[in-house]
Amino acid sequence: MKILTHAVVLDDHRLFADSFALLLQRFGAFDAVSSFSKVDEFIDFLRSFGNQKLYVFLDYYLPETNGLSILTDIKRLNNQAKIVFITSAIAPAVIRNILRYKPHGILSKSADIQDFIMCLEAIERGREYIDPQFEPFVMQRGERVVTFTPREIELLKYFSQGNSIAETAAKTFLSPHTIVAHRRKMMAKANCHTIAEMLTYAQKNHLI
Amino acid sequence: MKILTHAVVLDDHRLFADSFALLLQRFGAFDAVSSFSKVDEFIDFLRSFGNQKLYVFLDYYLPETNGLSILTDIKRLNNQAKIVFITSAIAPAVIRNILRYKPHGILSKSADIQDFIMCLEAIERGREYIDPQFEPFVMQRGERVVTFTPREIELLKYFSQGNSIAETAAKTFLSPHTIVAHRRKMMAKANCHTIAEMLTYAQKNHLI
DNA sequence: CAAAGCATAGCATGTTTTTGTTATTTTCTC
DNA sequence: GAGAAAATAACAAAAACATGCTATGCTTTG
16 A cells, blocks of 8 residues: 655654654655654644645644644644544543544554554545444544543542542632532532542542 | 664553654664563563663553563663653652663653653663752752552552551451551651541552 | 623532551561 | 661541532623
8 A cells, every 4th residue: 555645753762763763664655754752842832744645643642732732733724634543541521532533543552563554544445443442432422531631630630639629619719619629520510429539530630 | 873672562541552662663763663562561571682782762651560660671681772761640759760770862752852852862871860850859968758658559459448547457467556556657658637637648659 | 792601609418538546467578 | 687768547527528509790702
């Protein structure tokens, strides 16, 4: 299979980004491969690249942000880009989150070359590719995803740092009642019954 | 630099293991490179390889276990092996844990090729290499590492699953007083003041 | 624009956790 | 086999939390 296009890798783990770019090169399907480990540089590249056909291999975990939040940027700068998530995540909520954005492909870092080839082939044929191990997380119709509001996540961070309700209230200039209300709502959403469980949930799903 | 020896990569992320192995090959310092993503297969390889000179590039995060627990196996099977940790961890406790085992090298996955070369050169000269970003975690003399006992970790798991002190006591057939005592001890060790902070700590340091 | 969801706030009550302090038995480790 | 560390257990007071219920103004979005 020969895909006459450019491929670009974005992963904050430089060693992975460079190695994987090498693998893409060696694989021979692309006519050029670039790798980035800094979001800024990647965005600069996109800007200069213009609206040509392009493959983007994206990591979900990026420092300070995540792969999803730059998806809008990518789509704005290049509406032809084929976007493939390469993720080490296994937390259902994270996978669901990624799937919600309907990328062209999603591959686990535990995948092998064979999976990778299948992914490319599917996309070239205009279909999407979802790593088989993520199939169970494809949303059923009517199913709701648990999401957290910015405020909730902010408060969660305070709790994770050892702040009590009263301390959090003081630091956010809110009433302790409000903190209780938020906290209660979060725990109801995530179906947790102790703050310990809530924090485990938050960590697992990379909310904080 | 030409190192006439075999190199082997162990990382459960196949895509990384394979890509990185390719990078090692391309780099040209080794006369052969193998990659594994399953611990069993890796151990089998070690057994058959015998006690020859060897470079091992090891991930810390492995499913069901971690890179440290197989260190003893590696040393038993090959006392000449140069062991380099390639890790995505940044949690101080995890890094300290790795450093305690005195590997020949430790490199962050965020390192670049230049860092990698420096690592190899240092080891070839008989010295150890520690990623500069991990320097702060090198233990000072007299410094204590925070460790958790098996019982403590067991209880931590109960808490992470939403069990209260009373519930945990019931499930472990212990007195609630005992649970309180353990809990208190852990929190003192980790310098946490709420169970929320404790659970965040536990997650960050991959205790549970 | 209406409905839904978000952020805010309140009160009351019973439960749970945290903290200060102490102590015995068992199990490693040198 | 002595000493250290771990696991066990207890009591009591103070602080914090969970949960029952209600309610209002503000955004966002179909």
